[in-house]
Every structure is written in C-alpha cells, then in structure tokens.
Amino acid sequence: MARYVFGADVGGTTAKIGLLTETGEKLDFWEIPTRTENHGEMILTDVAEAIRNKMKERNIDDSDVIGAGVGVPGAVNVDGLCYQAVNLGWENYNVVNEFHSKLKLPVKAGNDANVAALGEAWKGGGQGYPNMLLVTLGTGVGGGIINEGKILTGAKGSGGEIGHIHLVDDEVDACGCGNHGCFEQYASATGAMRIAKRMLAASSEDSVLRNGDFECKDVFDAAKKGDTLAVKIAEQYGYYLGKGIAITASVVNPEIIVLGGGVSKAGEMLFDLLMPSFKKYVFPGCASAKFALAKLGNDAGVYGAAKMMIQ
Amino acid sequence: MARYVFGADVGGTTAKIGLLTETGEKLDFWEIPTRTENHGEMILTDVAEAIRNKMKERNIDDSDVIGAGVGVPGAVNVDGLCYQAVNLGWENYNVVNEFHSKLKLPVKAGNDANVAALGEAWKGGGQGYPNMLLVTLGTGVGGGIINEGKILTGAKGSGGEIGHIHLVDDEVDACGCGNHGCFEQYASATGAMRIAKRMLAASSEDSVLRNGDFECKDVFDAAKKGDTLAVKIAEQYGYYLGKGIAITASVVNPEIIVLGGGVSKAGEMLFDLLMPSFKKYVFPGCASAKFALAKLGNDAGVYGAAKMMIQ
Known part of the structure; x- marks a missing residue:
C-alpha cells in the first residue's frame, strides 16, 4: 500500500x-x-x-x-x-x-x-551523496550541512549558517549580523553588487555595466559575453566564493557542494570562477569535493x- | 549482567x-x-x-x-x-x-x-553536551566535531580536521599541508613558538623569554607571572585561537568547545585570551557556546x- x-x-x-x-x-x-x-x-x-x-x-x-x-x-x-x-x-x-x-x-x-x-x-543536486554542503547564494548567503543523510542542526539550530563565517579582515561595512567581513558580504547577490560597484568606482575601464542601472545577473551575463571589467568582477566574486566554501569544506569534509539561490542561475561558470581560490585554501584532505548546481529551486x-x- | x-x-x-x-x-x-x-x-x-x-x-x-x-x-x-x-x-x-x-x-x-x-x-570536558567541538592544541591543531552525540566523519574522514582552515592571508611560511595561513600555524604549540619568536625579534622589550632557550609552556608561565612581552605574545596567540574557533563554531554551532592537547595545560587563562576575538568573529547565533578544558588526557x-x- x-x-x-x-x-x-x-x-x-x-x-x-x-x-x-x-x-x-x-x-x-x-x-x-x-x-x-x-x-x-x-x-x-x-x-x-x-x-x-x-x-x-x-x-x-x-x-x-x-x-x-x-x-x-x-x-x-x-x-x-x-x-x-x-x-x-x-x-x-x-x-x-x-x-x-x-x-x-x-x-x-x-x-x-x-x-x-x-x-x-x-532529490536534487546532491542526490546520492550522504555528505553534502548546500550554499545558497541569494540576498544573503545561507547554507545547510547534510551529514550521513541528516541535517547538522547544531546546538541552537544555527548549524550550516555559513553566511557569517569570517572571511575578510579589513572590511569597513557592517554585515546584517553586526560583524565585519562575513562570507555573505561578498558571496551573496548583494555582495556581488558591492564588489561590482567598488570595482567600477576604482577603475576607468569601459564596461557595459556603466550603461545605467544593473543587477547582479547583468554582471555574470556581461562576463559571459567577454566584457573585460565584468570578467574581473566575476573573478573577484569567485575568489571570495571559493575561499568561503574552502573554509567550510575544511571543517565538515563534504563529498559534494551544491550551489543554490538566485546567483546560482549564473550556472557552471561559477565553478570555474571559484575553483582557483577553493583549491588554494581548502585542506588537501577535503579537496576532492565535487560541485553541482541545485535542481529543485523553490x-x-x-x-x-x-x-x-x-x- | x-x-x-x-x-x-x-x-x-x-x-x-x-x-x-x-x-x-x-x-x-x-x-x-x-x-x-x-x-x-x-x-x-x-x-x-x-x-x-x-x-x-x-x-x-x-x-x-x-x-x-x-x-x-x-x-x-x-x-x-x-x-x-x-x-x-x-x-x-x-x-x-x-x-x-x-x-x-x-x-x-x-x-x-x-x-x-x-x-x-x-566522560570528559564535554560530558552532557551532545554538540561539542574539541580543539586539540598540540604540535599541530587537531579537532573533532560531535554532532548529536556522534562523530562528524565527513566524506573521507577529514571532518573536524580544523587545523587547516584558512586563517591568515599574508602568511609567508608554508603549513605542513602545503597551504599558507592555516589555523594550526598559529594556534598549535609550534605556532605559539613562532608567534613568540617573531614578536621577540620585532621588539627590544625586556622579557624572561630572552634568557636562553624556552618552550611553549614558558611563554604562558611568563605571561601568568606578568612578563609584559609574554603577555602580548599570549594575547596574540589567543587572538588567532579565538578567531579560528569562531569560524569553526559558526559552521557547526557547538554547545560547548573543549580545549585539549599540550597547550591546554596553560589552563583557563586560554579562555580569557581567546574570548575577545571569539566574540568579535563568531556568528551571533553561535556566540553562546561554553568553553571547557579537556579532562581525559591520553x-x-x-x-x-x-x-x-x-x-
């Protein structure tokens, strides 16, 4: 039945x-x-x-x-x-x-x-992997750790809240949590926009991103089309994303790392963008983790x- | 029976x-x-x-x-x-x-x-807490994550290998794992000695640590006795220790953090030394973690x- x-x-x-x-x-x-x-x-x-x-x-x-x-x-x-x-x-x-x-x-x-x-x-991007890390790249950065098929809840339900691991020492802007230099200040959609605006302001290089308002999606679209400054912004974004994931992966040693949330719609280019810093910073014993995109959306x-x- | x-x-x-x-x-x-x-x-x-x-x-x-x-x-x-x-x-x-x-x-x-x-x-320092992080401060930094009473093993057994999370960006010395700026390069006994030697070389301040060879234990003993430079070294050590623990705790949200290994013989002074940077860097949702010393030794x-x- x-x-x-x-x-x-x-x-x-x-x-x-x-x-x-x-x-x-x-x-x-x-x-x-x-x-x-x-x-x-x-x-x-x-x-x-x-x-x-x-x-x-x-x-x-x-x-x-x-x-x-x-x-x-x-x-x-x-x-x-x-x-x-x-x-x-x-x-x-x-x-x-x-x-x-x-x-x-x-x-x-x-x-x-x-x-x-x-x-x-x-049933999604991590199907078949009992040890998985989900990194949700939305307005903020969320996450979840699946350990032997079950949620790692932690003492007060904040297990996997990886958006607030410390990533950058000299950040002047405060994160929503009150700290400075949190992972989500760089790897969220908001973070990508912050990186883009900083890099546009610091350079006089031409870019389609200078043609009026733009959104996070436009940065990755422009990078895909070869806009040189957008490529640099996307690489900078990938640097932080890879670094934050490397630190998290070195703590919990996932078999697969699944990227979800709005920014993940940029697709597999994210893997290329994050891989250099992921490889640089991850503990070698955790370096074999696979990467995948989330599949189930909402x-x-x-x-x-x-x-x-x-x- | x-x-x-x-x-x-x-x-x-x-x-x-x-x-x-x-x-x-x-x-x-x-x-x-x-x-x-x-x-x-x-x-x-x-x-x-x-x-x-x-x-x-x-x-x-x-x-x-x-x-x-x-x-x-x-x-x-x-x-x-x-x-x-x-x-x-x-x-x-x-x-x-x-x-x-x-x-x-x-x-x-x-x-x-x-x-x-x-x-x-x-049966030791974490008794009664199903969500525990052990940080072993020895020649290197080891660790273990206990999640709902069980070991977090990870995909390839490297779960809790927190000695190799990335902590410092501008480190010139390589870690044993090949990376640069790993937690254990600062928070191990070896790391404490490295910090001490760097700070002794960078200062002309008087200190009992200048009276011939010394070991890691001597740094904390001198700090306890009020040797000003030894106090600064111990504080610097505590800064890195607190920062690395804060990052780890923000990933797995332990209820209690237990310090073991040779350096932990410095005792409860370690909690005072690490607390400022722990509080600074930890995600607020994970900040209520208790600290304790390991009890079972070998x-x-x-x-x-x-x-x-x-x-």
Whole structure:
C-alpha cells in the first residue's frame, strides 16, 4: 500500500505544501497564504488544515501518512524550538509541539535553509551523496550541512549558517549580523553588487555595466559575453566564493557542494570562477569535493521537509 | 549482567587499550607496543590478541562484550577505510574489515582526533553536551566535531580536521599541508613558538623569554607571572585561537568547545585570551557556546573508541 508524506516550507508571505510518496514522488504541490498577524498564531493551524483537507480530498487515512515536516525561516533546535522567526512573528515558539497539537500526526521541524539542503540531497543536486554542503547564494548567503543523510542542526539550530563565517579582515561595512567581513558580504547577490560597484568606482575601464542601472545577473551575463571589467568582477566574486566554501569544506569534509539561490542561475561558470581560490585554501584532505548546481529551486524546502519524516 | 566494551587508541609507538563497562567505568587500561614493520600488518592482530587475552584473564565471554572500537592516526571513512596512516605504514587499509577478521567481535574505527573528541564528550570536558567541538592544541591543531552525540566523519574522514582552515592571508611560511595561513600555524604549540619568536625579534622589550632557550609552556608561565612581552605574545596567540574557533563554531554551532592537547595545560587563562576575538568573529547565533578544558588526557582516545560501540 502506498504511504504518503507531507512537507511544508513556511515563508513570510506564503507556505508551500507538498504531498509526496515515501520514495519522493511529487503528487501535489500547492501554496497557501501565511497569516503573520497576532505573532503568527494561525500559521501552523492553516498548514495543518490544508493538509487535513488534502487528505480528505484524496481519501488518505491517518495510517497511510508517515507524517509532516515543516521548514521555517529561523533557527530551530533538535527539539523543535524556534528561537526567533522575525518574518513570521514567532519567538521561542515550539514548532513541533504546536504543529503536532494541530495536525495530530507525527511532525518534525527545521530551519528552512537546512531543510532545503536535505531536499537537494534527497532529490536534487546532491542526490546520492550522504555528505553534502548546500550554499545558497541569494540576498544573503545561507547554507545547510547534510551529514550521513541528516541535517547538522547544531546546538541552537544555527548549524550550516555559513553566511557569517569570517572571511575578510579589513572590511569597513557592517554585515546584517553586526560583524565585519562575513562570507555573505561578498558571496551573496548583494555582495556581488558591492564588489561590482567598488570595482567600477576604482577603475576607468569601459564596461557595459556603466550603461545605467544593473543587477547582479547583468554582471555574470556581461562576463559571459567577454566584457573585460565584468570578467574581473566575476573573478573577484569567485575568489571570495571559493575561499568561503574552502573554509567550510575544511571543517565538515563534504563529498559534494551544491550551489543554490538566485546567483546560482549564473550556472557552471561559477565553478570555474571559484575553483582557483577553493583549491588554494581548502585542506588537501577535503579537496576532492565535487560541485553541482541545485535542481529543485523553490521546491527544495518542501522535499526536504518531507524527507525529515523518512529517516 | 555486566556488559563490557573495549577501546583502543593506536599510535605510532604504542597502542593504548581499555576495558570498560558499557556505562564508561574504567576497569583496566594498558599499553602494548605498535609494530609498524611490514606496513603495520601485525598492529591489529596484536590489539586483537591483547583483547582476547584480557577476556580470558577475566573470564569474559564473547556474549558479554558489546565490541571494540579503535582510533587510528589517519583519516578513516564511515566504512572503516583508512586512506593513509603514515605513522603506522597503512595505505588504503580497511581497519574495520581487518580488525573484525582478527577479533571476531563487532568493531568500529575512526580517526584518533575524532575518537578523542567522542571520549571527551562521553566522560570528559564535554560530558552532557551532545554538540561539542574539541580543539586539540598540540604540535599541530587537531579537532573533532560531535554532532548529536556522534562523530562528524565527513566524506573521507577529514571532518573536524580544523587545523587547516584558512586563517591568515599574508602568511609567508608554508603549513605542513602545503597551504599558507592555516589555523594550526598559529594556534598549535609550534605556532605559539613562532608567534613568540617573531614578536621577540620585532621588539627590544625586556622579557624572561630572552634568557636562553624556552618552550611553549614558558611563554604562558611568563605571561601568568606578568612578563609584559609574554603577555602580548599570549594575547596574540589567543587572538588567532579565538578567531579560528569562531569560524569553526559558526559552521557547526557547538554547545560547548573543549580545549585539549599540550597547550591546554596553560589552563583557563586560554579562555580569557581567546574570548575577545571569539566574540568579535563568531556568528551571533553561535556566540553562546561554553568553553571547557579537556579532562581525559591520553585516555580520551580509549574512552571514545569504546563509546563508538555504544551508540
């Protein structure tokens, strides 16, 4: 008999929910609005109700459901305690207890970046590799460490929060976390733009990037087309990306490193850009790590949330 | 009925072996020589024989023994494959298969630094904390990451090899691994001596360290006695130590960080020395980590090897 599992990826605007088979076949993925009013007290009620409705619609009994995992935008410890999820209004909120009391099925909870990493390890760019590092290159840099097939959660749910490892000593700008010189100040989309603007200001070299406003994507597009200054910017970006990944890989020794997030749409050129500094800085015992691109896009969190229930 | 477990910590000169109860009570610890001739082919035979002899001596049946774990000085993957253990003469040697074929009891194997970390987590400085980072400050810097009570092995057994994370950009001296600016070039005993010699050469300030030869221990002893230059050297050492630990902690979010190895004999002054840079560089979500000193000394590996069998 088929057995089912649900995964939910709760964001500040919508919650993505998925119904999957236990082998990871995607049966039904849909979204509901995230109601953040009153400290987000209805969020998990809504997710639980959506799951219950789907079970009725498809005549799925409780006994056919392994459970439901949920990823949330905040640090979550192994007991399901979410210390803070600013975008949801939660503070010291036990996601596992609350979700279970509403859904009455087995549940698990994790940080959304970590859960997405598990999704990519299960069905995405890291499939087949029990030791994986996901590096998410978005507005910030997030990440997740999969160790022997499971999320490395850490003491307070900040395992894999690699965007804030220290990378550069003489940085004058502060990171969002308050420190100076964090990995994400260079390797995020925001970081790439910062590097681009600094290098454009420091040079008088011609570049298509000088023709009005540009976005992070334009830098890599221009570099692909051979714009000399854009190539230099992309190389500088790759230097920092490779250095940060090298340090992280030297701590946890992943078999594969998966790049996700908006910047990863630049594609395989990123591997060429990061490789010189990765090779320079990585501990030789960890240098054989493979690189891959994330495959699941916005579905990674739903897959990972479901996978939490099957291990 | 009492159940027993054996642990062995194999070094290049001797192998320490221990008989413990499954709750970690130390019943009998002893040493045998390590025979490294012929690519170390007799090493595990000798350890197995020593364990079998101990069982006979104490009338312990096979059914009373949970098994025997072994820590070795080289990277070991989750399948027990040791890629290289230079001091033992091994290369691509499956420790689990070989040890099991000789002992005929359940066995496990791990890298000695990782196994020592597990020992400290079980019965030493990290007791009671399932998420622990051990930093071993010896001739080099070793380490081990304990995640939810288990060793983080990594893809090729180099998980927790934190001595080789990149720390300093402008280092001219090469590290033993071939890279430049590795954590262990500053935070090991050798690193402390290097810092001391550099600072002595760069200053004309008076110091007891100028009275002939000195060792790493003398630097910290002089600092404790208020020797001004020795204090500056110790502070510089602490700066690097705190920075390297901060980066590592920001990746894996340990609840407690345990300092072991020869330099850790300087004691709690190390916490004061490392704290300013630890606080400066650590991701705020990981800043609440506790610090402690290792407690088991040379027994840590035996405890950890035994503990591998009980989880």
